[in-house]
Amino acid sequence: MVMMDDPFDLLRPTTVTVRVSAKVNLALGVGSRAPDGFHPLATIFEAISIYDEVTLTRRDDSRITLTVSGEDADQVPTDETNLAWQAVDLIRNECAAEWGDRRHGVDIHVDKSIPVAGGMAGGSADAAGALVAAAALCRLPDSPEELQPLAARLGSDVPFCLTGGVALGRGRGDRLAPVICRGRxxxxxxxxxxxxxxxxxxxxxxxxxxxxxxxxxxxxxxxxxxxxxxxxxxxxxxxxxxxxxxxxxxxxxxxxxxxxxxxxxxxxxxxxxxxxxxxxxxxxxxxxxxxxxxxxxxxxxxxxxxxxxxxxxxxxxxxxx
Ligand code: C5P
Structure with a gap:
């Protein structure tokens, strides 16, 4: 549904789907717990071919809703504790001008294949997918570089889920450098x-x-x-x-x-x-x-x-x- 009081709405998509990969840590070096409660890491992430799909559809009102399908869908929270919900809310608050004056809401749908609470970044992948989808809905730049600072605020693994490939992660795992990987x-x-x-x-x-x-x-x-x-x-x-x-x-x-x-x-x-x-x-x-x-x-x-x-x-x- 197009909202005619904002001419830019005509240029914006109403539904966007993003595919996101799971990850495995090829190495996970963990340092001593820091005063902020987090552990400094030196980790090598590899994105692998198990995917979730996150679809965002604009709503006429300001509500956010979340539905989940796929494997273990019943184990996924469908409220504001879900990282995909938080990702949409973050873009809406941080990029209010691009999002539009009416602060329209979205329906989020996550189709899950990545195991839930499995150590494969399932929740973080959905957050990364929701960030890219929300950016596309309001025509923000959706390159990993642009979204990286917002991703790091959502969780330690979210920045890697944006970039994929193979990367060295330092800090909480959110400071990334690509690693050359020959072969599959x-x-x-x-x-x-x-x-x-x-x-x-x-x-x-x-x-x-x-x-x-x-x-x-x-x-x-x-x-x-x-x-x-x-x-x-x-x-x-x-x-x-x-x-x-x-x-x-x-x-x-x-x-x-x-x-x-x-x-x-x-x-x-x-x-x-x-x-x-x-x-x-x-x-x-x-x-x-x-x-x-x-x-x-x-x-x-x-x-x-x-x-x-x-x-x-x-x-x-x-x-x-
Ligand atoms: O960043 P994320 O929300 O994934 O972290 C979940 C929890 O895992 C943190 O609250 C913290 O207890 C722990 N964690 C940690 N050191 C890290 C990453 C996560 O202690 N580098």
Missing amino acids: HRWVFATSTRGLSTPAVYRRFDELGGSRAGEIVPNDLISALTRGDIDAVADSLSNDLQAAAIDLRPELEEVLTVGRQAGALTGLVSGSGPTCAFLVPDAASAKIVSAALSRLSQVDRTRIARGPAAGAQLLPGPVGS
């Missing part, structure tokens, strides 16, 4: 029947003695990625949060063992877990690893994916939208 990776992911809360995993990390090596930039991994040496990449994968995630969910140990025994080059907990990620050499072993993991009672689903994938991308809308 095949992954198998095993999601858990129960999610894990990121703050709870960081808390357990502190309780278990906190940082050992700290937020060291993983130069061996960066070099392996740049050379395209998959065996060296597998040897260099690491996650300082893994012990804390396994302490909270001891059954993950068996998941990692079974995936490795079935032929994965290596396996590790993805981010704060409980999803486990397995790097595999080829399509045949992806199927074998996936089948072995599916037989475990603590595994909810398995997913085969490729990386690196792109960041948040506007999808072409229907003509006239």
Whole structure:
């Protein structure tokens, strides 16, 4: 519905859909908890080919609504605690002039494939998608560079979800530098029947003695990625949060063992877990690893994916939208 009291409304789309990728941390070096409660990181993110789609449709009134479809839709909050909602609200407040005088609202719809509370940045990806979609709705520049400062205010992983690819993240994970990655990776992911809360995993990390090596930039991994040496990449994968995630969910140990025994080059907990990620050499072993993991009672689903994938991308809308 076009609002005729604002001539610029004629130039604005009314519905926009953005596709956003999940991520896996190839390395996650965690330093000691800082006074602000966050832990300094040196992490390598890789975007992978499991996608959510975020659609924003303008409303005539000022309300924001949120609906969710897809896997685990019932576990996703549909109120202002959802990061996609917060992203729309942030653009509306920070860019009021572009948004339009009537402060129109939007219907947000998230079609989910990324596991919920799985350590794969599902909520952050939706926030990144909503930022790009909201920027497109009001014709703001939607390049990752322009939206980066707003993304960092929403959550530590949101800036990476905008850019995708492979990147080194420092600070809270929000200060990004691209990493050259030759070749593509095949992954198998095993999601858990129960999610894990990121703050709870960081808390357990502190309780278990906190940082050992700290937020060291993983130069061996960066070099392996740049050379395209998959065996060296597998040897260099690491996650300082893994012990804390396994302490909270001891059954993950068996998941990692079974995936490795079935032929994965290596396996590790993805981010704060409980999803486990397995790097595999080829399509045949992806199927074998996936089948072995599916037989475990603590595994909810398995997913085969490729990386690196792109960041948040506007999808072409229907003509006239
Ligand atoms: O930034 P985000 O909302 O994803 O962080 C969720 C929680 O995870 C934070 O409130 C904090 O407890 C923890 N965290 C942390 N250090 C980071 C990132 C997150 O302690 N670098």
